[in-house]
Amino acid sequence: MTPMDQPTEYAERVLETAEAIPEGRVMTYGDVAEYLGQGGPRQVGRVMALFGGGVPWWRVVRADGRLLPGHETEALANYRAEGTPLRTPATDRETYRLDMPRARWDGEPAPD
Template identity: 50%
Template structure:
């Protein structure tokens, strides 16, 4: 039996996919005794989704929808431009300030800005500069007096987020 057929047999895919014993996956599943919860004995438990369904009491955070993605991007741009020299915000702090939890979307907006924003003022939660821009960010931090500390990373430094954190007024 080829590796492909073994994988198909294990996953129960494909017409005629069978185990070496000659029984189809569907036959094996139907032969298992039923349990009280409706699953057959020995069946894998149902997989929980990666994200739980939002609770009606979830709070003020809302994920940006495709319709307001441009508005979200514009608000990210406005907020990043307001960050004063020598101060920083994390991707998550920017998202929270905009009433969202979409820190990755903030990163996407930043990556598509074409370098027109002060990108070095937006750091990862541990104070590390954006990936791949560690060397380019350091001269900006030095010129603006952003507090940096040594770190055991490839860059060799990180921003001291506790001292550099900026929170928008409002």
Template identity: 70%
Template sequence: MGRMSRESVSAEQLPEYAERVLEVAELIPPGRVMAYGDIAEWIGEGGPRQVGRVMALYGGAVPWWRVVRVDGVLLPGHEQRALGHYRAEGTPLRTAARSAAGRLPKIDMARARWDGGAGGGADEGAHI
């Protein structure tokens, strides 16, 4: 997913903002997701684009598939890898839609979105 893993970047090289984003990504329970903007709101800094940039550069060492677009569309170029993770974790998905990559499901954001609270099971349906 990301060009660099956290292990390949020393603590001094990893920007503090990136470290905070990656820490939140690691907290997301299996079967749940947070949108890029949700993470920005959680840490109180930046926005969806800044979080997306961090994930693109450094997200390979964290569960990157749990950080998603707010519309639930799978990450372009990584759809099949992400879909494998979602199915293995029981992440709620919606009916497949026609896309440039073929017929791919979307994440059911109403059921899969995690608000950072305790519990975090995919069937609890927490919202932000």
């Protein structure tokens, strides 16, 4: 087994953060790095690419709200099932995007 077969401590923290994001909410790659106080968007993206298949990967997103290329259909199905706020395309040439101001989660627990 090589070191790449197992997530590092940092990768485990990224994956735990992805799992903690509530249904219907998202964090950007940069948000996750800031929340952890370590790494940056690229490091978070790398962790998600290598190890994110077992967590709700669709909740860790690009800052512009675009759906993950190559995974748009699956991500959109998850967003719809969870009630994640979306921006409807204005034209046939556009695709869905996340409504980032409404969908973004700041890492704070919801008030009771």
